[in-house]
Amino acid sequence: MTIEATVSPPHVPKAAARPLIHPAWVRVTHWINALAMLVMIGSGWQIYDAAPLFGFTFPRQLALGNWLAGALLWHFAAMWLLMANGVVYLILGILSGRFRRKLFPVYPREVFSDLLAALRGKLAHDDLSVYNAVQKLLYLGIIVAGITIVLSGLSIWKPVQFHSLTSFFGGYNTARYVHFAAMTAIVAFLVVHVSLALLVPKSLRAMIIGR
Amino acid sequence: MARQRKVLPGVDPKLLIEDAGKLLPEPSRRLFLRGAASLGALAVLSGCDIVDGDTSENALRVISTFNDRVQALLFNPNTLAPEYPETMITRPFPFNAYYSEDEAPDVDGEQYQLEIGGLVENKKPWTLPELHKLPEVSQITRHVCVEGWSAIGSWQGVKLSDFLKLVGADLSAKYVWFQCAEGYSNTIDMPTALHPQTQLTLKFDHQILPRAYGFPIKIRIPTKLGFKNPKYVTAMWVQNNDAGGYWENQGYNWFSGL
Numbered sequence: 301m302t303i304e305a306t307v308s309p310p311h312v313p314k315a316a317a318r319p320l321i322h323p324a325w326v327r328v329t330h331w332i333n334a335l336a337m338l339v340m341i342g343s344g345w346q347i348y349d350a351a352p353l354f355g356f357t358f359p360r361q362l363a364l365g366n367w368l369a370g371a372l373l374w375h376f377a378a379m380w381l382l383m384a385n386g387v388v389y390l391i392l393g394i395l396s397g398r399f400r401r402k403l404f405p406v407y408p409r410e411v412f413s414d415l416l417a418a419l420r421g422k423l424a425h426d427d428l429s430v431y432n433a434v435q436k437l438l439y440l441g442i443i444v445a446g447i448t449i450v451l452s453g454l455s456i457w458k459p460v461q462f463h464s465l466t467s468f469f470g471g472y473n474t475a476r477y478v479h480f481a482a483m484t485a486i487v488a489f490l491v492v493h494v495s496l497a498l499l500v501p502k503s504l505r506a507m508i509i510g511r
Numbered sequence: 512m513a514r515q516r517k518v519l520p521g522v523d524p525k526l527l528i529e530d531a532g533k534l535l536p537e538p539s540r541r542l543f544l545r546g547a548a549s550l551g552a553l554a555v556l557s558g559c560d561i562v563d564g565d566t567s568e569n570a571l572r573v574i575s576t577f578n579d580r581v582q583a584l585l586f587n588p589n590t591l592a593p594e595y596p597e598t599m600i601t602r603p604f605p606f607n608a609y610y611s612e613d614e615a616p617d618v619d620g621e622q623y624q625l626e627i628g629g630l631v632e633n634k635k636p637w638t639l640p641e642l643h644k645l646p647e648v649s650q651i652t653r654h655v656c657v658e659g660w661s662a663i664g665s666w667q668g669v670k671l672s673d674f675l676k677l678v679g680a681d682l683s684a685k686y687v688w689f690q691c692a693e694g695y696s697n698t699i700d701m702p703t704a705l706h707p708q709t710q711l712t713l714k715f716d717h718q719i720l721p722r723a724y725g726f727p728i729k730i731r732i733p734t735k736l737g738f739k740n741p742k743y744v745t746a747m748w749v750q751n752n753d754a755g756g757y758w759e760n761q762g763y764n765w766f767s768g769l
Contacts, residue, residue: 460733
């Protein structure tokens with residue numbers, strides 16, 4: 301061992317000196333999920349436009365796949381990526397204890413006070429390894445929305461083979477609305493999530509290099 | 512608790528923001544979202560060299576073929592499509608085709624013969640009176656369109672599996688192919704053809720099948736999407752090669768099971 305290695309001058313902490321916030325599996329599944337979600341949302345909008353549930357359609361420029369058949373090809377390809385990645389994320393999140401440590405417990409009073417602080421711009425982000433109550437609620441919510449969109453999607457895709465699941469979502473027609481509502485929740489989350497990540501760039505850095 | 516903005520050592524926040532920006536559906540990234548036109552996110556993942564739309568389209572079609580196999584595995588020959596009470600029948604039941612209702616085939620029932628071919632023992636064509644003499648089955652099931660909408664209808668006719676046995680079809684063959692009056696066609700897998708609810712349909716809501724719904728014969732398959740339910744059927748062939756179909760050949764998923 302060299303002297304340089306043991307006696308180093310004081311310096312600003314390098315990346316390796318900072319504690320690990322997001323282990324590799326979190327970062328990998330996060331970005332795979334981001335890609336899969338964008339493909340699913342873009343193609344889903346095109347599919348929606350073929351038989352709109354409400355009095356509007358999505359702009360063609362934002363929709364993926366050029367036409368219905370193309371969008372369906374994208375949707376039923378990216379679903380495998382979304383599902384496989386989601387299952388890996390949930391299993392590792394539960395087995396590693398990360399969900400338990402990071403996301404629980406959530407107290408309504410804390411959510412309220414943290415939300416107020418956030419809206420006043422006074423919520424600290426000094427320690428990225430600890431989530432505030434609003435973050436906990438949002439991250440739990442997005443997991444629930446993710447599970448809901450996959451299950452409601454399966455119930456629309458296979459209303460005969462998975463008819464019990466379809467019934468659980470209130471039948472074929474209602475399941476389409478559930479699927480749409482889950483998409484809306486995910487897009488709303490995405491807007492807030494990306495805005496905040498850009499406001500606190502070190503959180504983005506942590507999701508890329510882990511520290 | 513005051514917010515503190517620290518300068519990040521060794522990391523340029525602007526670069527990070529640019530990286531994140533690439534994941535946003537901003538105008539400059541719309542090409543990415545258009546996907547099939549040029550660059551495909553999925554093909555990027557698979558490491559393919561994307562130079563044109565054909566490459567990503569081919570990759571997507573390979574996955575669609577994989578999805579055919581998955582759906583064939585998911586298909587349980589004993590799982591029945593849910594049936595509904597008469598009060599839930601969608602009225603009027605929608606007419607749906609790639610042409611308008613007045614352009615629909617107008618088949619002459621008197622002259623009509625259903626042609627039978629391929630791997631069957633008895634290739635004698637069937638007239639409508641002969642078909643109407645066969646035992647009738649009935650179902651009120653949900654027609655699910657590939658576009659997403661659905662409608663509940665009431666169909667009566669001959670159980671297709673009974674008819675296939677009657678004409679001495681080779682039930683170990685892989686496919687049944689249907690030809691229609693206007694040039695439409697469909698190929699379905701034998702397990703679906705033998706499903707108890709797959710029907711050679713002669714009536715809608717206990718009335719002779721109207722022209723709008725496929726007179727004189729529709730193949731009603733409640734375990735498949737609407738476009739896999741051919742109307743104005745004029746010929747049925749039992750065979751081992753996949754002859755494709757009108758929409759399947761244009762990129763819609765072949766199995767399209769429900």
